[in-house]
Amino acid sequence: MRTRIKMCGMTRIEDIQCAASLGVDAIGLVFYPPSPRAVSLEQASTLAKACPVLVDKVALFVNPEKSLVKEVIDATGATLLQFHGDETPEFCQQFGMPYLKALRVSDKHRLTTALKEHHEAPAILLDAYVAGTPGGTGQQFDWSLIPKGLMQRLFLAGGINATNVADAISSANPYAVDVSGGIESAKGIKSAQKMTDFVAAVREISS
Structure with missing residues (x-):
């Protein structure tokens, strides 16, 4: 199965246009x-x-007010929501839209507990645990902690870039990979070359 690609943290039109031209599945x-x-x-x-x-x-x-989520949906026409905080399943489900629940991985027991709590989430995004930071740290976690039964709804994040994404896909077999810092020249500024290299690496291992 082809591994899908999500490129996160977009702040410029030209970066979205580049991602689209490369055939990225989500921004x-x-x-x-x-x-x-x-x-x-x-x-x-x-x-x-x-x-x-x-x-x-x-x-x-990250732990938003309900009103903000609704304002964003109206302003952007968002097709998918992503919750990176301590949101409950009930909070995530109330908008009637597909969503990703991000979980920060520190150890297998905590991950198993969190997965049980969010067992109804359409998709789970796994990221590295860094104290005090809800995500986007660029840190990698131990992919061997990922349960095998999660693959069809797994978005894999955390320190992924063009040089290690093939290993990530081989190890975790995720539905999608999620990249932000690994395709940047500066925080929030994407590099067209890094984006191109990332997509090429994913396509080579998963197509």
């Missing part, structure tokens, strides 16, 4: 103000208009 917009990749509603609305119809627009939140 992510961050609505978490402490993040260097965060965008405002106005910025997000403009960026969303640059996203082709067949590319999913993912809105990323």
Whole structure:
């Protein structure tokens, strides 16, 4: 099965256009103000208009107010929601949309417990655990901790780039890989060359 590609933390129209031209499956917009990749509603609305119809627009939140999620959906036409905080299953489900629940991996027991709590999530995104940081750290975690039965709904993140994505796919066999820092020249600024190299690496191992 072809591994899907999500490129997150988009802040520029040209980066979205590059991702689309490379055949990326989804782009992510961050609505978490402490993040260097965060965008405002106005910025997000403009960026969303640059996203082709067949590319999913993912809105990323960390413990948001319900009203913010609704405002973002209205402003961007987001097709997928991503929750990176301590959101309950009930909170994630209330919007009537498909969503990713991000879990930060520190050890197998905590991961197993979190997966049981969010067993109804359409998709699970696994990222590295770094104390005090909800995601986007560029740190890799131990892929051997990933349960085998998760693969059909697994989005794999955490320190992935063009040089290690083939190993990540071989090890975890995820439905999709999620990259942000690994395709950047600076935080929030994507590199067209790194994006190209990343897609080529994924296609070579999974096509």
